[in-house]
């Protein structure tokens with residue numbers, strides 16, 4: 001394959017240092033300690049060897065968007081490295097809930113009542129409580145997962161009170177073609193209203209903008225691992 005600009009081998013460890021420094025620089029003017037912002041390294045589509053470089057560099061919090069792909073990489077990596085915290089950041093089908101709960105430490109994408117019910121049932125059966133975030137579709141995009149902002153308050157209450165889920169906060173993915181700041185502000189407002197401390201927002205292109213709005217978790221993929229191979233059509 002011809003080497004394109006995006007295929008240049010990148011130094012994952014160096015990128016991690018760079019992102020951490022950028023997070024610290026974004027925190028300073030808003031008087032937030034950099035430790036308040038957890039870097040979730042999004043390793044989807046990256047092979048285990050590449051992820052190992054990040055692990056050796058000390059990175060411990062990772063995000064994957066597909067249960068099956070994560071099952072192929074992470075059981076072994078979790079055995080090799082202690083203290084790994086794996087976040088599911090992609091849509092979860094109810095028939096994959098059990099597998100997801102075995103492997104993931106945080107489910108960031110609770111986006112509908114049926115999924116919340118199945119998660120609660122399965123956690124009960126397994127005797128394992130896994131922290132969750134509610135995904136909010138702040139842009140009200142038809143094709144995007146997430147609860148609508150107007151329905152968020154009721155849904156959060158259901159998850160917490162009726163189902164007993166350990167709801168720690170909210171996550172969002174702003175529309176790709178819009179200024180993200182209003183979406184970050186909206187997510188913060190909904191979380192404040194519900195008394196939720198965790199805000200997962202901001203990706204490679206906009207994590208520095210998410211920090212002033214209170215992001216506690218930024219999900220960064222390409223800026224650490226380089227651009228992902230496009231799926232073959």
Ligand SMILES: *Cc1c(COP(=O)(O)O)cnc(C)c1O
Nearest residue numbers: 042065089203204219220221222
């Ligand atoms: C892929 C992905 C990311 C990381 O995106 P980058 O632009 O590569 O940083 C963050 N969040 C979610 C939900 C993703 O699917």
